[in-house]
Amino acid sequence: MSDPVLPSARPHLLCIVAARPNLMKMAPILAAFAKLAPQVRTSLVHTGQHYDTAMNAQVFADLGLRAPDINLEVGSGSHAQQTAEIMRRYETVHLDLAPHAVLVVGDVNSTLACALVAAKLGTPVIHVEAGLRSGERTMPEEINRVLTDQLSALLFTSETGARANLLREGIAEERIHFAGNVMIDSLLRELPDAVPPRISLRAHGHDTPPAYGLLTLHRPSNVDDGARLAALMEAMCTLSTQLTLLFPIHPRTRAMLDKTGLARRLREHAIMLLPPLGYLEMLGLMQGAQLVLTDSGGIQEETTALGVPCLTLRDNTERPVTVDEGTNVIAGTAPAAILSLARQVLRTGGKRGRIPQYWDGHAAERIATVTAQWLSARLAP
Template identity: 55%
Template structure:
């Protein structure tokens, strides 16, 4: 084995100064893919059997990683064969590469759930996705879906230049709700699902990295596109950059300047290792420049999540979700809470619910409960009292269109979410942010957002101002529904230049 490793090492291509170019990156990826597969063949009799059989291509299902979840379940990467139309559906790929297959997984609680899995035929990601430039888009948590969907749609309009792979890490692991989001956004189902599930930040990040690496090796993607600031974002970016694959970060440069937030750490680190940084507002570009990011990596393109909102707003309104829930439009408040600083400590959560009581006395609070918040709500005496009086209404998590309809019909929104600050700005709904900071300052300077923290007096004063004064908001620059097109235009330019350099 030592001699084999030495021979591989001597054949390793050097990266040199052209680390970021497609030519050198592809050479490194080809070497690592070859080494990875041959190394496994020396260690696994099963792999040798597969390699000598009918299948002569590397298999995701042959090299997939599995791990123990915190709840006792196991998970593994799997290829999805969903029936959702694909841009390569008529490209001549073998029909079996587009077949459908599902497997049943039994959880520790004894419940059976269907999970996408690969068929018995040996099919690789490289076979599924033909095309000159392969863009692998990562989704992990549900807020990622509405950011990736418009970009994937744009990639599909240029099949001669781009092919698209969607990898769902499963960081948000509610399969039913995830499917609702994909359906609402008219987004292709993921090609690969890593089925990671929950865990601590370290466990989740490590699990995503371990499961994503063989998928990326086999896909031989030219670029990994990550969005937002969740653990999947930094995990997949780290894997890609270590394999010499370019990384594009959508929503780059946003800073709360609060490093107690896990998302802030993810944002900072992802930006430092990304090749292309797509920003939503001017403050993000200022932050990146202050951190020493070269100007030619930064691209101000606008807010891609607003693309999804503007595209689907009328479909959402047609649902009439408030009416279906027995609510009068303009006569209720929407509440969302999920930040650890607000919900992890029982005393802090109790004080926050008490601080919201004056608003609840005037408007019922409609609360779609985030999974991490549900137990805290159940243990809260203040929440129980408000619920008994009909002033707090708890809902299960909603699909994308249902939630937009609920938001659009509200009198005011109370939240600790970053994305909701942006959506309310476009919808013209007053937003009180229950945090001491925001990484999206344009929602305050140009939008409808007011930072109130958790102080009862500040919350009540802001509510009284909303009642007295009409809300006025200007749409931030480039929040016009064309952000995905600008992102893909930039990718086309970058890839064209790289192709010319490597020719």
């Protein structure tokens, strides 16, 4: 596809990030726009929704992502408080920068908040990772996905099933573009630099076990309910008698483990409690794991790309392609079912799976090319 012809005044695209997965999606997108000739001018706004400074800085460094032009430093709060504060602070920035379009990724509160401000100000919204649906409206992320897609003028999907979801919700077909998965762009680019497990574990005072599983938990439905978290941790204690577990702990989860005393219980078993890790450390641990247990949507995708068996500790997923084609199995949250599926993976090696279409490292290039052409057409005299 030839380079788009752009008007003399370069289109200005305002890109929004807020949380760790956003950074992994935005890094290849910004790199792809930087390679366009002539270029689309990009500005990067970080809302500060993800407010662990050290964790944030490490991911920026690992991904080679440039520092944001503006950080709104919103921080924590209830969903309503956080969304409202993002909108309040972002509106001023948007009016000052006057972009031709706003690009948002994923499904965090900042995605919806900034999309809503932009739409009300008459600025087109571009949504990367559109059309993903879990069917579970009690998930805040599901509300964010549905509403952001309704507000968006240009929607890029990461898997084939997303198009049907959008069409069913009344999105015009010409607004939908199947680009592929930008998370996998970052993974494939950074995989050669992934930190070997022995190095990252040694840095945190641990020896490397001969075999291990990797555990991550952060969703409120799993970690804010003390009884559910206790049941999940008991299942992990039982599983650790067969397979050492590495557990990088999200700040939200750490607070609940400490509050309930479950952290002490975990230390009595073959479970290595680790701080939040950088992207390259996590990539190395995932690549070397026999099994990954998670409630993260992004990790479901990354394990499929890596060919590593994954058990999702939820009752549904907005990324069904990881189940239909990849290495992911929905395990639910019942301890007996989780343990049964985990033991099956240890016996059989788990699902082999295959790499979904357009998870090839070039999704961001497709997004940049289509967006540049679209902006050019909109701004043409």
